[in-house]
Amino acid sequence: MDNKKPLFVIKIGGNVIDNSENLHYFLKDFSTLPGDKILIHGGGKIATDLSHTMGIEPKMVDGRRITDIDTLRVVTMVYAGLINKNIVAQLQRYQCNAIGLTGADGNLIRATKRPVKDIDYGFVGDLSPSSVDRNKLDEILQTGVVPVFSAITHDGEGQLLNTNADTIASTLAIALSSLYQVSLVYCFEKKGVLLDVADDNSVLREISSSDFDRLKAENIIAGGMLPKLQNAFQAINSGVSEVYIGKSEELEMLGKEQFGTRLFA
Amino acid sequence: MDNKKPLFVIKIGGNVIDNSENLHYFLKDFSTLPGDKILIHGGGKIATDLSHTMGIEPKMVDGRRITDIDTLRVVTMVYAGLINKNIVAQLQRYQCNAIGLTGADGNLIRATKRPVKDIDYGFVGDLSPSSVDRNKLDEILQTGVVPVFSAITHDGEGQLLNTNADTIASTLAIALSSLYQVSLVYCFEKKGVLLDVADDNSVLREISSSDFDRLKAENIIAGGMLPKLQNAFQAINSGVSEVYIGKSEELEMLGKEQFGTRLFA
Numbered sequence: 001m002d003n004k005k006p007l008f009v010i011k012i013g014g015n016v017i018d019n020s021e022n023l024h025y026f027l028k029d030f031s032t033l034p035g036d037k038i039l040i041h042g043g044g045k046i047a048t049d050l051s052h053t054m055g056i057e058p059k060m061v062d063g064r065r066i067t068d069i070d071t072l073r074v075v076t077m078v079y080a081g082l083i084n085k086n087i088v089a090q091l092q093r094y095q096c097n098a099i100g101l102t103g104a105d106g107n108l109i110r111a112t113k114r115p116v117k118d119i120d121y122g123f124v125g126d127l128s129p130s131s132v133d134r135n136k137l138d139e140i141l142q143t144g145v146v147p148v149f150s151a152i153t154h155d156g157e158g159q160l161l162n163t164n165a166d167t168i169a170s171t172l173a174i175a176l177s178s179l180y181q182v183s184l185v186y187c188f189e190k191k192g193v194l195l196d197v198a199d200d201n202s203v204l205r206e207i208s209s210s211d212f213d214r215l216k217a218e219n220i221i222a223g224g225m226l227p228k229l230q231n232a233f234q235a236i237n238s239g240v241s242e243v244y245i246g247k248s249e250e251l252e253m254l255g256k257e258q259f260g261t262r263l264f265a
Numbered sequence: 266m267d268n269k270k271p272l273f274v275i276k277i278g279g280n281v282i283d284n285s286e287n288l289h290y291f292l293k294d295f296s297t298l299p300g301d302k303i304l305i306h307g308g309g310k311i312a313t314d315l316s317h318t319m320g321i322e323p324k325m326v327d328g329r330r331i332t333d334i335d336t337l338r339v340v341t342m343v344y345a346g347l348i349n350k351n352i353v354a355q356l357q358r359y360q361c362n363a364i365g366l367t368g369a370d371g372n373l374i375r376a377t378k379r380p381v382k383d384i385d386y387g388f389v390g391d392l393s394p395s396s397v398d399r400n401k402l403d404e405i406l407q408t409g410v411v412p413v414f415s416a417i418t419h420d421g422e423g424q425l426l427n428t429n430a431d432t433i434a435s436t437l438a439i440a441l442s443s444l445y446q447v448s449l450v451y452c453f454e455k456k457g458v459l460l461d462v463a464d465d466n467s468v469l470r471e472i473s474s475s476d477f478d479r480l481k482a483e484n485i486i487a488g489g490m491l492p493k494l495q496n497a498f499q500a501i502n503s504g505v506s507e508v509y510i511g512k513s514e515e516l517e518m519l520g521k522e523q524f525g526t527r528l529f530a
Contacts, residue, residue: 053319073347081346085425089369093423098373104354105364105409139408145371158358160350
């Protein structure tokens with residue numbers, strides 16, 4: 001049996017952050033999760049809105065958003081400042097001793113600027129298993145605080161980098177799985193992996209790696225769910241004990257009743 | 266003799282932050298200070314510039330700036346996001362394992378929203394000696410990281426509050442003086458307390474509480490220096506071992522040669 005302490009690594013998506021009522025509901029439930037936990041949050045539409053206000057045109061190449069230097073300034077302000085610190089203040093209100101972080105803080109997550117191949121994505125960070133300083137993060141967890149990460153990392157040379165929040169969540173979960181029995185939970189606006197995107201009652205309660213391959217081939221799982229599930233399966237195949245994908249408002253059901261979709265290798 | 270461990274509590278002013286060359290020079294010197302240290306940074310003009318860009322008019326009452334809800338959003342983005350995380354990333358580059366914080370993080374500094382008397386200052390936080398959780402901050406220091414505070418605190422009820430950085434510095438220094446032998450250092454753009462504001466060579470090497478009263482009465486010390494020195498004398502009268510005020514570019518002289526003005530009770 002596994003004698004490691006349990007740890008929840010929970011990612012909350014941008015759509016939930018845009019809805020302050022849903023966000024507060026989620027944060028209240030998050031604060032009541034027992035034991036050690038880490039929150040990773042996405043960005044939402046506030047950064048896009050602020051860019052518009054500031055007259056910064058979103059730069060897209062082949063439909064992919066580019067993080068130029070102005071966009072990096074905006075996401076650093078919105079993700080690491082506005083959203084992160086408001087989440088922390090709300091969690092404090094619920095007696096959850098949160099501490100808001102980027103990957104630069106404590107040198108906890110060191111990324112590599114994405115190499116330029118066909119597209120120059122700009123100031124975007126890529127992660128590897130060795131990106132996380134698991135011992136320093138463990139030391140911080142052991143002071144009893146709850147780390148809340150925004151999707152900003154750094155390269156160790158003074159450069160901040162915009163980094164995918166789903167990938168940060170799975171990378172943290174994998175890195176800490178040698179020290180903790182990690183449950184990785186992706187919370188978003190849907191009830192889980194749906195067989196019919198239009199029907200919230202078509203939730204798959206379980207999905208295996210081979211199910212995923214089949215549903216992908218049949219085009220039943222597509223779009224934004226693909227990278228999310230790829231991240232999630234990578235975690236389950238790399239030492240993470242449990243992985244779930246489900247609705248932020250149902251987080252309280254985690255560990256009690258059925259929550260979202262559970263992934264299996 | 267005092268057997269407590271030494272700790273530097275260093276405040277860097279807004280004018281230095283506006284000059285990226287001076288800021289980098291300062292951060293490099295800060296990173297080489299031996300032992301435990303804490304940095305507190307002010308805001309600079311970036312928040313004012315962003316407010317203008319966003320069409321937010323600065324609200325002034327009797328010449329004092331008011332932090333309304335839009336201004337609070339801006340300073341949270343700029344102080345806790347843009348400036349704080351860029352300082353942290355630069356310090357990481359200099360092998361200084363910084364961690365960027367607000368008072369909400371770890372519930373380290375809990376403020377009270379300033380009561381409305383003649384003027385409603387809006388979302389501004391006032392501090393008291395009991396505002397700081399010295400034990401939690403000590404635990405964090407003992408993990409070997411260097412806290413970098415922006416001038417944002419919270420009320421414990423979910424509300425972030427804009428808070429004077431000089432006051433945060435003296436309040437932290439006083440709170441930690443029961444655990445550490447604290448040197449409090451205010452770094453700004455002048456060489457120290459000047460007898461003639463126009464002459465950078467008129468630095469007072471020492472100033473006592475009675476000198477301060479006399480120079481204040483003679484109107485030789487006036488303007489922004491008054492609250493800064495009041496904060497500083499409060500620290501020296503409340504258990505802080507050493508207090509200095511001096512030029513950010515001369516920080517390397519601290520403890521070696523004469524640095525700025527030293528305060529005495």
